[in-house]
Amino acid sequence: MRTEKKCPHCQVWTKWEKQPTDCCTSCGGLLDEIALVEKTEREEKDRVFRENDFFRVRDDDNFLMVFVRKTGWVLHAIFAAIAWAFLWFVTTFSG
Numbered sequence: 001m002r003t004e005k006k007c008p009h010c011q012v013w014t015k016w017e018k019q020p021t022d023c024c025t026s027c028g029g030l031l032d033e034i035a036l037v038e039k040t041e042r043e044e045k046d047r048v049f050r051e052n053d054f055f056r057v058r059d060d061d062n063f064l065m066v067f068v069r070k071t072g073w074v075l076h077a078i079f080a081a082i083a084w085a086f087l088w089f090v091t092t093f094s095g
Ligand SMILES: [Zn+2]
Pocket: 007, 008, 009, 010, 011, 012, 024, 025, 026, 027, 028, 029
C-alpha cells in the first residue's frame, strides 16, 4: 500500500514508507523527525543498558571473567528466587 505524508518543511505531499528515516522527495527534509529522535534515543539507552550489564559476557573477556560473570548470574538468580519466595511467604502468611 502506498502511503503519502505531507512534508512538515515544504508542505508538499510525498511518498512515505512509515520509516523514521524517510525523507521528503522534494526538499529532502525528514518526514518524521520526532520518530527518528525517539528511535535513536531508544537505541542509545539499549546500548548503554547492555554495556552496563555486568553479567553479559563480553568478547574480550578471558576465561576467568566469563566464569565470574556466569557464577554471578547464577547467584543473582538464586538471590532473586529467595527474595521472591520471602515476599510470597510474607504476603501469604501475614494476613
Ligand atoms: Zn519537503
